[in-house]
Amino acid sequence: MTMARRLRTKDLSAGYDSRVILKDISLEVPAGRITAIVGGNASGKSTLLRTLARILKPKGGSVLLDDNVIHDMPSNAVARIMGLLPQSPIAPEGITVADLVGRGRHPHHGLFSRWNAADDRAVTDALTATGIAGLAERDLDTLSGGQRQRAWIAMALAQQTDLLLLDEPTTFLDVAHQIDVLDLLVDMNLSRRTTVVMVLHDLNLAVRYADHLIAVAQGGIHCQGTPADVLTEATVKTVFGLDCRIVTDPVSGTSTMVPIGRHKSGSVGQEAQSRK
Amino acid sequence: MTLIIDTQAAAPASHARNRGTRRAVIVLNMLGLCLVGLIALTLSCGQGCLPPAHVLAALTGADAGGADFVVNDLRLPRALMSLVVGLCFGLGGAAFQVMLRNPLASPDIIGISAGAGAAAVFAIVVLSLEGWAVSAVAVSAGLGIATLIWGLSSGRGAAGARLILVGIGVSAMLNSVTSYLLLDAPAWDRAEAMRWLTGSMNGAQLVQVWPVVAALAVFGGLLAVSARDLDLLRLGDDAARALGVRSDATRFRVTLAAVGLVAFATSAAGPVAFVAFLSGPIAARLTRGGRFILPAAGLIGAILVLAGDYAGQFMLPARLPVGVVTGAIGAPFLLLLIVKANRNGGTL
Known part of the structure; x- marks a missing residue:
């Protein structure tokens, strides 16, 4: 069971190098719920997620986790509270599924601490939750796209965080596997009360699976709220044209x-x- | 019955993990044994072979009946130098390759070794320096070259073809600097010049070994405490940072450690061709890309230098410096890797 965490932004501006992509964003992620960030290509939805995840430094304003400025917190402390599955993580050659999932335990270890029973349990739980316990000894490169995505999600699960951020977890998957991954995230949300924030390409899947929608357009948040409130013909026209x-x-x-x-x-x- | 089901459910993670670790431990032990065997061979056999008892007696300072000079003054310094230089090149090379996720990004290809070598020659020939001072100049130059290459291939700590191409260019330039400086130093014989062009263990003395041992302790230690973070960088920057790794700080520490290792080794024995480049990929193959690439690469580096030096001295028609031997093995391997990298993008 996880703790309810408060993740929000205050007058956040975000971007890369000298380019500001998002301006003056104030939002709060509902704790224990599933939030989907939607928007057109290059609208800044990934930028928003990566800034929330402390990967990108804000250009202005701040991201607050339980009222602490997240960029002032030690990276290890953040990593014990919040996990991120990036859009295209790299699979080292020859790594096994169990080895990859074990990497998720990193934030729970100091320089000299050793692998322990709690780590074993976390990895086994993550493998079981994602339904790939039988593949633990397989090389990651020998898995199908859907199985591989499950392995990456299992790594984030083994991190045992209260918040889980995912950047387009369904890209490169066929429609059956997309549903499969989203169902899995709902399972986690229901069983552990994990707060999930994800960028999703498919608006209809976002509406179906999320409790809260954030629509990003023109360098800011166009609107946010329950899917029923956000999804209107006018919103789709403005956000996606x-x-x-x-x-x-x-x-x-x-x-x-x-x-x-x-x-x-x-x-x-x-x-x-x-x-x- | 339930008990059996329970243990089966708990099995996969720890079992798979232990299997990977077991394999790595076996590989490391085999490499260690190989290394001990090679050291024993180089200490006891040269132009002629000594009985093991005489070698042991000489090493322990007992009366060895004339073996004392051959073992302690000729063979031991050479074996120790080969060992520490090989460890340094293996560790430093693999650290670069893992950090930049590309086997071609090894310090002897992207100009770090060439920079340290050129600086060492400059320090000796032009500045008339010796010992630690030469190492200091070599390390500074290595760091300078690393900064230059990073700068020229412009930021983001990117691996990419750009960094490697820039590095190859810089490397060629620095090699010509070394050649020019050697032409300008008429007092040197050809054998001594070869040290700075391809690396050699000729005339190795114990006093030259100690700075490299110190470098191995300091920079090797720095690398060891950064190893876990470095391993996570292989998943990509975003994934590593999400797991609490400070990616820029890690890259800085690893660069400093790897440059230190390579530069100290180069200032003692010259840029022994391709050892830094070969060790990582061989280690990756043997340990199947696990968490033990670095120690395995260090051991393989030492094996390559010891074996290469021994072969160059006694197993070939002419006496060749170690760099010629390792270069002859390394060049075809380089071609193979380039062909392979073109096919699959090549990571380590």
């Missing part, structure tokens, strides 16, 4: 977005085109 219809998803009962393009969109599409 896309015409759409919002309908009810017959499976989940949540809203879902149906895009309108120039082709293959019936009479609505022709209407949209003539308006341009």
